[in-house]
Amino acid sequence: MSETNWYVVHTYSGYENKVKANIEKTIENRKLQDQILEVSVPMQNVVEVKNGAKKQVQKKMFPAYVLINMVMNDDTWYVVRNTRGVTGFVGPGSKPVPLTEEEMFSMGLNNKAEELSVNFEVGDTVVVTSGVWENTAGVIKSINQQKQFVTINIDMFGRETPVEISFLDIKKE
Numbered sequence: 001m002s003e004t005n006w007y008v009v010h011t012y013s014g015y016e017n018k019v020k021a022n023i024e025k026t027i028e029n030r031k032l033q034d035q036i037l038e039v040s041v042p043m044q045n046v047v048e049v050k051n052g053a054k055k056q057v058q059k060k061m062f063p064a065y066v067l068i069n070m071v072m073n074d075d076t077w078y079v080v081r082n083t084r085g086v087t088g089f090v091g092p093g094s095k096p097v098p099l100t101e102e103e104m105f106s107m108g109l110n111n112k113a114e115e116l117s118v119n120f121e122v123g124d125t126v127v128v129t130s131g132v133w134e135n136t137a138g139v140i141k142s143i144n145q146q147k148q149f150v151t152i153n154i155d156m157f158g159r160e161t162p163v164e165i166s167f168l169d170i171k172k173e
Contacts, residue, residue, distance in 0.1 A: 002071040002073070003071065004037055004069055004070060004071050005069070005070070005072065005098030005099065006067055006068065006069050006098060006099040006104055007067070007068050007069075007070060007072065007080075007089055007090070007096050007097075007098055007099070008062075008065055008066075008067055008068075008089070008090040008099065009065065009066045009067075009068055009080060009086055009088070009089055009090070010064060010065060010086070010087045010088055010089070010090060011064055011065065011066055011085050011086055011087060012064070012085050012087065013063060013064045015085035016041045016060060016063070016064065016065070016066050017041055018084075018085055019066050019083055019084075019085040019086055020039045020040075020041050020066055022083045022084055022085065023036070023039045023066075023068070023079070023080060023083050024039055026079050026083065027039075027079075030075075030079065032075070032076065032079065034071075035070060035071045035073070035075065035076050036068060036069075036070040036071075036076055036079070036080075037069045037070060038068070038069040039066060039067075039068050039069075040066070040067040040068070040069075041060060041066055041067075042060070042061040042062060042067060042107060043058040043059065043060060043061065044058065044059055044061050045057075045058055046058070046059045061107075065090070066086075067099075067107075068080060072096060072098070077089075077096065105148060105166065105168075106147075106149075106166065107147070119172065120140060120143075120150070120170075120172055121140070121143070122140050122141065122142060122143060123139065123140060124139070124140050124172060124173075125137055125138070125139050125140075125172075125173045126138060126139075126140060126150070126152060126165075126170040126171060126172055126173055127170065127171055127172075127173050128152075128165055128169055128170055129169055129170060129171055130169050131165075131169055133154065133163060133165065136154050137154075137173055138152030138153055138154040138155075138163065138165075139152060139153050140152050141153055141162060144164075148166060148167045148168075149164045149165065149166055149167070150164070150165055150167065150170065151163070151164050151165075152165055152170075
């Protein structure tokens, strides 16, 4: 079997779940299960406050986008591209560009990446080793093993501010 990658498909806003259902139906009808492995509309839990009451709801992480784990060939490209509600693949011109390992990792789609075992826990002080927060120290408040991120509190303008950092971008102090 050829190599699978995650691709991003742009859809009409509000049609993400319909596009997902249509692609999954086409996969079944055309027996493409071995070429298009997964269709995903990433969701996140958000707390909304309405009329003074807190309510937990799910919102789309990337409105108007659907993620697809597939083998890119003429058949799969045609099936996805010609699905009702799809406006096109993300990439220059008509050539789809797969997500990089780093992009997949940050979204928790690291099916190719191995599970990282971490030697830190909640309450540990860590230093950020790269990125915007490089050389910033913070205390771990939570660990998301699935997405391989930690939430640390850093001191910004005299206030503690939570920041999500990848396991790969921190070290124990």
